[in-house]
Amino acid sequence: MNDQQKQLIFEQAKQWILEAGERIRAKMHEPFVIETKSTPDDLVTEIDQNTEQFFAKKIRETYPDHRVLGEEGFGDELADLNGTVWIVDPIDGTMNFVHQKQNFAISVGIYSDGIGEIGFIYDVMGDVLYQSKRGEGAYKNDQKLSPLSSDVVLERSIVGLNAFWATENPRVDKNGMQELIRKVRGTRSYGSAALEFAYVVEGNMDAYVTMRLAPWDVAAGIVLLNEVGGITTKADGTEVNMLTTNSIIASNPAIHREIIDKHIELKK
Numbered sequence: 001m002n003d004q005q006k007q008l009i010f011e012q013a014k015q016w017i018l019e020a021g022e023r024i025r026a027k028m029h030e031p032f033v034i035e036t037k038s039t040p041d042d043l044v045t046e047i048d049q050n051t052e053q054f055f056a057k058k059i060r061e062t063y064p065d066h067r068v069l070g071e072e073g074f075g076d077e078l079a080d081l082n083g084t085v086w087i088v089d090p091i092d093g094t095m096n097f098v099h100q101k102q103n104f105a106i107s108v109g110i111y112s113d114g115i116g117e118i119g120f121i122y123d124v125m126g127d128v129l130y131q132s133k134r135g136e137g138a139y140k141n142d143q144k145l146s147p148l149s150s151d152v153v154l155e156r157s158i159v160g161l162n163a164f165w166a167t168e169n170p171r172v173d174k175n176g177m178q179e180l181i182r183k184v185r186g187t188r189s190y191g192s193a194a195l196e197f198a199y200v201v202e203g204n205m206d207a208y209v210t211m212r213l214a215p216w217d218v219a220a221g222i223v224l225l226n227e228v229g230g231i232t233t234k235a236d237g238t239e240v241n242m243l244t245t246n247s248i249i250a251s252n253p254a255i256h257r258e259i260i261d262k263h264i265e266l267k268k
Contacts, residue, residue: 001084001112009063009084009110010118010133016058017106020051021124024091024106034098045098048072051090051106059086071216081114081242087219093192101125107194109219111242119223121194130198130224138201138227145202147229152254154183157206159259160196161187171211171247172235173265180209180263193248197221200250201228207251207259211235215242221250231256235264 001009024047033046052072059068063084068075070088078085086108091097093104102125110118119138121130132138138145159180166177181187188205190196193213199205201224219242222232234240235247237260247266249259 001117006117006133010131012062013086013108013110013118013120014129014131016055017108017120017122017129020054020090020106021122021127023054024051024124028097028101045091045094047097048091048094049074052088055086055088055090055108069215069219071214078243081111083113085111087111087216087242089194089216092194092217093190096191103190103192103195105192105194105198107216107220109216109221109223111219114242116219116223116226119220119227121198121220121224123195123198130201130220132224132227134223134226136227138224140202145228148203148252148254150254152206152252154255154258155185157184157252157255158186158188158204159184160189160199160205160208160210162189162210163187165209165211169211171267173267176263176265177209180259183263193217194221197225197250200230200252201225203228207249207255209235209249209251209259209264211247212245213248214245218246218248218250225250229253233260235260235266 027047049072052070052074056068056074059066066084068086069078089107091104092107096103106122108120117134119132130140166174168174196208200208225232231253232250235249240246
């Protein structure tokens with residue numbers, strides 16, 4: 001993907017994302033069908049499905065050689081990230097969408113041969129678009145975001161963390177997570193991985209810690225966070241696999257290693 005191609009794809013994706021946001025806002029107060037997926041708390045609505053279908057149709061019509069990886073099953077079955085792949089979460093934070101009518105986002109990451117080139121996170125109800133192209137910085141609407149501060153220390157940090165991971169669970173030792181909670185200045189949980197990434201990018205939070213996310217939850221956020229000097233790894237410090245679920249530590253680099261080494265003990 002050369003610079004001219006990237007710019008054209010960026011502008012087209014941005015147009016579709018804003019259009020999809022308008023469609024969601026127009027439909028969200030009408031009656032819609034709510035279903036469950038893997039658990040009673042794993043919700044999906046027809047608006048999630050229709051939004052992903054909207055993206056899949058636009059992408060296939062405009063870029064027939066591109067592939068789509070999406071949450072709701074309207075994308076392609078992928079065994080690799082060769083070529084150009086759009087990784088789409090049509091509504092990240094569906095529970096918030098259903099219960100609160102806010103705090104949800106459209107997340108689109110565009111990867112070329114496995115490298116994140118373009119990232120968008122759109123706070124639909126706030127009408128705030130976080131956007132980036134690799135090597136060109138990250139923006140909140142049209143305002144360029146500053147690189148993350150190097151002065152951050154864990155004791156004065158705000159960390160995004162779902163309280164579930166501080167209880168007995170099958171993935172991570174709760175004691176280390178509880179110690180992390182006691183050490184930091186405060187924790188927050190917004191119920192949308194995409195927005196939590198965006199807040200780390202913006203510097204409103206200093207880290208986001210979670211033990212199970214799919215590629216569509218993180219694809220855009222990783223691209224954006226890279227552009228302000230942030231780091232995203234799995235909880236053991238290794239590289240994120242964009243074809244499977246992952247544990248995720250996304251943070252300011254000043255505290256990244258400390259979180260992993262002193263507070264994360266993964267269960268075998």
